[in-house]
Amino acid sequence: MGIELASRARLAPLEEGAPTVATLCSHSSLQIFHGARQEGYRTLGISVGTPARFYDAFPLARPDSFLTVPKVRDIVHEVDRLRAERAVLIPHGSFVEYLGPEAFGQMDVPVFGNRAVIEWESDREKERVWLESAGVPMPRRYATPEEVDGPVIVKYYGAKGGQGFYLAKNREALRDFRPTGPHVIQEYVLGTRYYVHFFYSPLSDRGYRVGHGSLELLGMDRRDEANIDELYKLGAQEELLRAGIRPTFVVTGNVPVVLRESLLPQIFDVGARIIERSIELFGGMVGPFCVEGIMTEELKFKVFEISTRIVAGTNLFISGSSYSDLVAPGLSMGRRIALELKRAQAEGRLAEVLS
Numbered sequence: 001m002g003i004e005l006a007s008r009a010r011l012a013p014l015e016e017g018a019p020t021v022a023t024l025c026s027h028s029s030l031q032i033f034h035g036a037r038q039e040g041y042r043t044l045g046i047s048v049g050t051p052a053r054f055y056d057a058f059p060l061a062r063p064d065s066f067l068t069v070p071k072v073r074d075i076v077h078e079v080d081r082l083r084a085e086r087a088v089l090i091p092h093g094s095f096v097e098y099l100g101p102e103a104f105g106q107m108d109v110p111v112f113g114n115r116a117v118i119e120w121e122s123d124r125e126k127e128r129v130w131l132e133s134a135g136v137p138m139p140r141r142y143a144t145p146e147e148v149d150g151p152v153i154v155k156y157y158g159a160k161g162g163q164g165f166y167l168a169k170n171r172e173a174l175r176d177f178r179p180t181g182p183h184v185i186q187e188y189v190l191g192t193r194y195y196v197h198f199f200y201s202p203l204s205d206r207g208y209r210v211g212h213g214s215l216e217l218l219g220m221d222r223r224d225e226a227n228i229d230e231l232y233k234l235g236a237q238e239e240l241l242r243a244g245i246r247p248t249f250v251v252t253g254n255v256p257v258v259l260r261e262s263l264l265p266q267i268f269d270v271g272a273r274i275i276e277r278s279i280e281l282f283g284g285m286v287g288p289f290c291v292e293g294i295m296t297e298e299l300k301f302k303v304f305e306i307s308t309r310i311v312a313g314t315n316l317f318i319s320g321s322s323y324s325d326l327v328a329p330g331l332s333m334g335r336r337i338a339l340e341l342k343r344a345q346a347e348g349r350l351a352e353v354l355s
């Protein structure tokens with residue numbers, strides 16, 4: 001038996017019958033509903049206002065029913081209805097972000113994965129403690145501008161999508177920087193970005209063993225980020241600034257990538273360290289997570305961020321990826337979640353994958 005994350009009271013509704021897979025209609029919801037339906041689950045879409053018409057265009061992913069709320073924050077008033085529906089909430093980036101990490105963490109409805117991870121991920125300082133103490137290589141951090149000895153990226157706390165990040169080629173260039181809030185000065189890592197999609201199963205007893213379970217690599221993407229990705233066309237950041245345009249990193253889409261096979265040991269090592277430390281710190285992260293890093297020309301992977309739930313880059317792989325096809329054919333992250341739920345149900349181990 002592994003670590004139990006959920007109390008009996010929390011999971012009581014699920015004793016009455018099969019769970020309903022529920023999530024907020026946004027982000028990766030099409031994939032989540034599609035994967036759940038493939039495994040025979042009923043699905044519930046939580047929609048802010050009238051459900052978006054595009055769900056009608058995707059019959060294999062349209063949820064069986066909708067729960068409409070006036071505002072995302074109103075979801076907290078729907079706990080009784082969600083429990084009556086035997087809902088299992090699947091967290092995704094927008095769900096947790098829009099509802100607020102605190103409100104999401106407190107909802108008395110079963111959630112897929114360990115909700116204790118939210119407080120470790122939503123605070124950049126705590127996230128750094130977690131990753132550094134796990135021995136994961138990260139970009140250097142400068143305590144003061146005087147220490148800077150190379151290119152840097154200045155990040156504001158809670159600036160989603162890299163809004164307002166500031167790039168400086170060197171210490172000189174940083175002199176012009178006027179901070180507008182709490183921020184960190186980080187080494188700007190030169191290399192190629194990879195966003196690695198992992199799934200950790202605490203139930204599995206085969207494969208790449210980590211903790212009591214196993215780690216699966218299901219895909220990889222790179223994010224298209226406006227307007228910085230267009231920078232090369234202008235030659236340099238200064239050109240953008242001269243044109244009166246502040247560089248931004250607003251994600252507009254995703255492209256699939258694969259890594260040189262010889263780099264896979266490094267990637268798995270990073271994933272395993274993150275999981276092992278999470279088990280020590282807060283009982284373990286369960287299910288999908290994404291390691292976001294940069295591979296340098298010395299072939300060293302430096303991690304600048306992790307997402308502790310399904311990321312939108314997995315939407316590329318609804319019918320499988322170059323990696324997930326080697327785990328099981330046609331395996332999306334959405335379907336992987338449903339399979340874990342199914343196994344936990346069959347083995348009476350729901351408390352190990354839900355919280």
Ligand code: ATP
Nearest residue numbers: 139153159160161162163186187188189249304305
């Ligand atoms: P989100 O929440 O949308 O993931 P964020 O605001 O938390 O974004 P990060 O993910 O940390 O910001 O960074 C946004 C982008 O900035 C990255 O996708 C990457 O392109 C770039 N970036 C971040 N850190 C570094 C770094 N140390 N070196 C080079 N580029 C970086």
